[in-house]
Amino acid sequence: MCNEHSPSVGRKGLSRRTFVERAAIGAVAASALPLARASATGSPVEADTSHGHGRPRRIDGHNSHYPSNREPLVPSAYVPLPLGSVRPAGWLRSQLVGWAEGMTGRLDEVWPDVGPNNGWLGGDGDVWERGPYWLDGMLPLAHLLQDPRLLEKANHWVDATLDSSQPDGYFGPSGEVAQRKTRRAVAGEDWWPKMVMLKVLQSHCEATGDERVLDLMTNYFRYQLRELPARPLGEYTWWGKQRGGENLSSVHWLYNRTGDAFLLDLGEILNQQTERWAGRDTYDPGRWHVVNTAMGVKQPGVWYAQSGNPDDLAAVDALIHWLTVTHGQPQGIWSGDEELHGTDPRQGVETCAVVEYMFSLEQLLAIAGDLRHAEILERVAYSALPAALSPAYGGRHYFQRPNQVACTLGPRSFTVRHEDDTLIGLETGYGCCTANLHQGWPKFVQHLWYATPDDGLAALVYGPCEVTAKVGNGAEIRLVEETDYPFDETIRITVRGASGTRFPLHLHIPSWAEGASISVAGQRLAPPEAGTVTRIERAWNDGDVVVLRLTMTVRASRWHENSAALSLGPMLLALGRTEKWSTVSDRQVGPFEAYEVRTDEPWNYGIRQADLEDPAGAFEIVRRPVPEQPWAMPGAPGASSGGPPVEVRCVGRRVPEWMPYGQDSGPVPWSPIRNEGSDEKIVLVPYGSTKIRIAELPVTI
Ligand SMILES: [Zn+2]
Numbered sequence: 001m002c003n004e005h006s007p008s009v010g011r012k013g014l015s016r017r018t019f020v021e022r023a024a025i026g027a028v029a030a031s032a033l034p035l036a037r038a039s040a041t042g043s044p045v046e047a048d049t050s051h052g053h054g055r056p057r058r059i060d061g062h063n064s065h066y067p068s069n070r071e072p073l074v075p076s077a078y079v080p081l082p083l084g085s086v087r088p089a090g091w092l093r094s095q096l097v098g099w100a101e102g103m104t105g106r107l108d109e110v111w112p113d114v115g116p117n118n119g120w121l122g123g124d125g126d127v128w129e130r131g132p133y134w135l136d137g138m139l140p141l142a143h144l145l146q147d148p149r150l151l152e153k154a155n156h157w158v159d160a161t162l163d164s165s166q167p168d169g170y171f172g173p174s175g176e177v178a179q180r181k182t183r184r185a186v187a188g189e190d191w192w193p194k195m196v197m198l199k200v201l202q203s204h205c206e207a208t209g210d211e212r213v214l215d216l217m218t219n220y221f222r223y224q225l226r227e228l229p230a231r232p233l234g235e236y237t238w239w240g241k242q243r244g245g246e247n248l249s250s251v252h253w254l255y256n257r258t259g260d261a262f263l264l265d266l267g268e269i270l271n272q273q274t275e276r277w278a279g280r281d282t283y284d285p286g287r288w289h290v291v292n293t294a295m296g297v298k299q300p301g302v303w304y305a306q307s308g309n310p311d312d313l314a315a316v317d318a319l320i321h322w323l324t325v326t327h328g329q330p331q332g333i334w335s336g337d338e339e340l341h342g343t344d345p346r347q348g349v350e351t352c353a354v355v356e357y358m359f360s361l362e363q364l365l366a367i368a369g370d371l372r373h374a375e376i377l378e379r380v381a382y383s384a385l386p387a388a389l390s391p392a393y394g395g396r397h398y399f400q401r402p403n404q405v406a407c408t409l410g411p412r413s414f415t416v417r418h419e420d421d422t423l424i425g426l427e428t429g430y431g432c433c434t435a436n437l438h439q440g441w442p443k444f445v446q447h448l449w450y451a452t453p454d455d456g457l458a459a460l461v462y463g464p465c466e467v468t469a470k471v472g473n474g475a476e477i478r479l480v481e482e483t484d485y486p487f488d489e490t491i492r493i494t495v496r497g498a499s500g501t502r503f504p505l506h507l508h509i510p511s512w513a514e515g516a517s518i519s520v521a522g523q524r525l526a527p528p529e530a531g532t533v534t535r536i537e538r539a540w541n542d543g544d545v546v547v548l549r550l551t552m553t554v555r556a557s558r559w560h561e562n563s564a565a566l567s568l569g570p571m572l573l574a575l576g577r578t579e580k581w582s583t584v585s586d587r588q589v590g591p592f593e594a595y596e597v598r599t600d601e602p603w604n605y606g607i608r609q610a611d612l613e614d615p616a617g618a619f620e621i622v623r624r625p626v627p628e629q630p631w632a633m634p635g636a637p638g639a640s641s642g643g644p645p646v647e648v649r650c651v652g653r654r655v656p657e658w659m660p661y662g663q664d665s666g667p668v669p670w671s672p673i674r675n676e677g678s679d680e681k682i683v684l685v686p687y688g689s690t691k692i693r694i695a696e697l698p699v700t701i
Helices: 016-030 090-101 103-110 130-145 148-163 175-179 191-208 212-227 238-242 244-258 262-273 290-296 299-307 310-327 351-368 371-388 432-446 609-613
Strands: 046-051 086-088 457-459 465-471 475-483 490-496 499-509 517-520 532-541 545-549 554-558 564-568 571-576 580-583 595-598 605-608 620-623 646-654 680-686
Touching: 086 090, 086 130, 086 432, 090 103, 090 130, 090 432, 103 130, 103 148, 103 432, 130 148, 130 191, 130 432, 148 191, 148 212, 191 212, 191 238, 191 244, 212 244, 212 262, 238 244, 238 290, 244 262, 244 290, 244 299, 262 299, 290 351, 299 310, 299 351, 310 351, 351 371, 351 432, 371 432, 371 571, 371 680, 457 465, 475 499, 499 545, 517 532, 564 646, 605 609
Parallel strands: 457 499
Antiparallel strands: 046 532, 086 465, 465 475, 475 490, 490 545, 499 532, 517 545, 554 564, 564 571, 571 680, 580 595, 605 646, 620 646, 646 680
């Protein structure tokens, strides 16, 4: 039943019709955009762009082949596929292999926090979040690559966790181990780390069909139902109360598989005991931890499935809007070092927040079908995520910054600061990100395709992969998605294993892709509208090819002090510099070295306003074959020769009054700024390929 509905029925409540009607009202509230309508070609190919930006498409809410929201939960717009349905290919597979051979696949061998002495394995080590965090990325990675070495490690942890289940339903570190305080004075009985391990167990269940997971979760949720009234989510730590949306999401996952009515009662309690994320729009220092925020932003959306109240979906919109306006940065997330810290591009964002926001968006996409979430997800995945990580697969930033001219030891103006927050290392800054970063790429791969309520498949974000799934009347087919996206515009999807198999294919056309085109089996469809989903329903045969071209132009948006950030397709661009990497020997962990990064080149360039107003001809896009490691500048450890696979050549001007401040750039001057300097050729590259960069450029006139 890990990947099937059970025949049992949920408790009586509002009828599904009532919920669907409420959902429809929510959809209208979420977007004022008009409904784009059908452009049928009259051929065997039928296509309609019937799903406007921000507008969930709801057909009947249940996919015939994969667990969908069970009554009385509100039907979701899309249905996540079980882990293992989507497999990485191309450059994306190379990234996953790199992490499997690097830090993800070796962390337990070099970092005692997740080593054999961990409290979750019965040892006297860490009993809190670090083991579950690592598993939440390592286990999906093991299954995506079918890597025997990693599968053995993952199964060892899963078996230990399943064996820890007690007759009263409790699971995890127990007895003396759980009672002992860790160095962070956190009891092992804390509700929070179990929320992460529940995600791990769900992934294991989906990938293997191991129904022991369903028993453990059922028993544990009965335990929570009994215990939470006296020991609420915030009993042990602040984190449990802040992050209760994760717990609620796991309760809904199980409910969709077993239909046990008590789970909805538990859902009510969890929602009551969780931080009120809906309606938060004032900045109170100390209350906006960036990782909590990245997780909490989805909480009203998760609760919407149970409440059916469109105000809960609208609350997600309002939260994202407020965060973007008050703390937003162009790599797709907000500053948070660890508190939210305004829009200045010299403030950092923690790597945990990057991967948690991605997971939140992946869940929100299924719940609400809001295409704006797909675009934010691609922006974060293809900008903030690679920027946070070592191209040699052995470390990460604690904080990354849009304007970052030195990653060096020394103090910075962060709310929580260590001397080494901007370095690339295994444990520089603080160790949470060391354990948590691993979920980033694997979870993204898992969500490159969703099942749809009309028994088809939907691509809402893109990347090289293959998906194997049941469609239509239950036939299993395979879609091979060949692309260098996001570095290139063309996505080629080949159908395999179909023989007159009728099902719909849903393809998202991002709002930036004006002029996009789609052809099916050699036949060109009517031009799709940007910011919609094109639905193509036909009888598919083996070898049918869909070619999607998502036109990428250089676009500008305005940020801190009216500076300009430039984008190409889903990626943020940045002025890259020649990077000088040097090791910091006392921060090396096992074979994984820590680095400072500097540049000798000037960085104080602006972009001309005339070029932003008339971009045609101002920006030359140059592409080359995607190298083994596209997310690195020449000279970085792990870099391929030749540099990033795409660059944008344009003109910039030095801004002499923009001076260094300490080890960093000074405050970015207000734009536009009058400038008599001479034009110089500059090169912009993917932000995610850089460690030294200027992504928010002053505008010169
Ligand atoms: Zn962290």
